[in-house]
Amino acid sequence: MKQFPPLVPQEFSLEGGGYLQAAADITLSSAGWVAVTAAAGDQLLLRVHGPAGVVYSLRTPPLLPHLVALKGERIRKSPAYRTVGGASRGGGGLALQGKQKKKRA
Template structure:
């Protein structure tokens, strides 16, 4: 079962999903003011670690921790050194992805994810932008494969599936999965 993990990211931050994907938040701006945070939902195996770094240091962090428990890559029961030598690394798409939210939630409507970004076979990300804002981001996967924007989001009300924001952290609590009673 995949449970979403949620994080607050600001511009010039990068989210690394295991050794399989990297997402750089390049810009987040509103039509009326500059916004600070974007909420990112990670829909992937709980065995894939998530690491957040400054975008300027993301490449160095990736190289340093690739193959460690902090930033692992899928490996069979073989030699990790051989696997790392054959690993292609991450490449980004030629064009940055721009996502906008033209909604105004002043009517009390529940927040809905603006879109999903698929990450090859690693999973996908859901993006929740502030009202009347626009975000540009750069996505990296091996051979820049499998990167697509999905609108509408597959689970638009994913915000219901995470807990409260953890104080002094970029993460939100995860909740127990919802189970229907018979």
């Protein structure tokens, strides 16, 4: 990690088109892409951090706009089943997670 280059931010802004349709893709140089969804009409400012010289770009329209609707059922008791709430949810998930830790102790 001492030899890893410093990370440089790149910012992208876009408008959400609904949770069942990707608004855009962020392409990751030689690695693939990430489809971005948001509520219809929401203005997003995304910041991607990567090593200098690595190119990230915004692809609009997205390559597969309805790909986000093709997902399987959530598997109970798996690490991905329970999500932690972010700033938009008021941190409710974080408080809930804290309560679980108290019960186990």
